[in-house]
Amino acid sequence: MLPSVRSELPALVPRLRRYAYALCQSSALADDLVQSACERALAQSSLWTPGTRLDAWLFRIIRNCWIDGVRRARVQAEVESTEMGDCVVDGERHAIGRVEFGQIAERIEALPWEQREVLLLVCVDDLSYREAAEILNVPIGTVMSRLARARKRLVEECGHTSGDVADEASDGRRRG
Secondary structure, three states: OOOOHHHHHHHHHHHHHHHHHHHHOOOOHHHHHHHHHHHHHOOOOHOOOOOOOOOHHHHHHHHHHHHHHHHHHHHHHHHHHHHHOOOOOOOOHHHHHHHOOHHHHHHHHOOOOHHHHHHHHHHHHOHHHHHHHHHHHOOHHHHHHHHHHHHHHHHOOOOOOOOHHHHHHHHHHOOO
């Protein structure tokens, strides 16, 4: 095993957890997601290329674990629906979904997940457009488009017009 993966992983856990929470909107599920991703990263540390960004590699693992979980849950829900009818309600998930983090957090959470994950990768985790595109496995133009739509929606919901913050947005633009 590469000692750098083992030694650098603990410092990245808060960022990994923040990204995981943005994906699944649940503290408990985010913790499970980070744990699964860390286990996978440690078990497959030979797949990480030294000299590349470890955080980008770990974000990609988290995203893949989350997608796997969503697919598994969808299949499980279909099985339960056919077995028990459509009356199954998951009260725990509903209660966890009601947790409030303030006005901005609520607006970010309201974004479509594609926009939310790009916004968090680029604006919160300070990744370049190119790095975010590699993590998400999409073209760089898609990252730019999703980020622009997310920013525009947040600005509009805050009661500003596009012209009020156009200069601020162009100053913060990073090229891949």
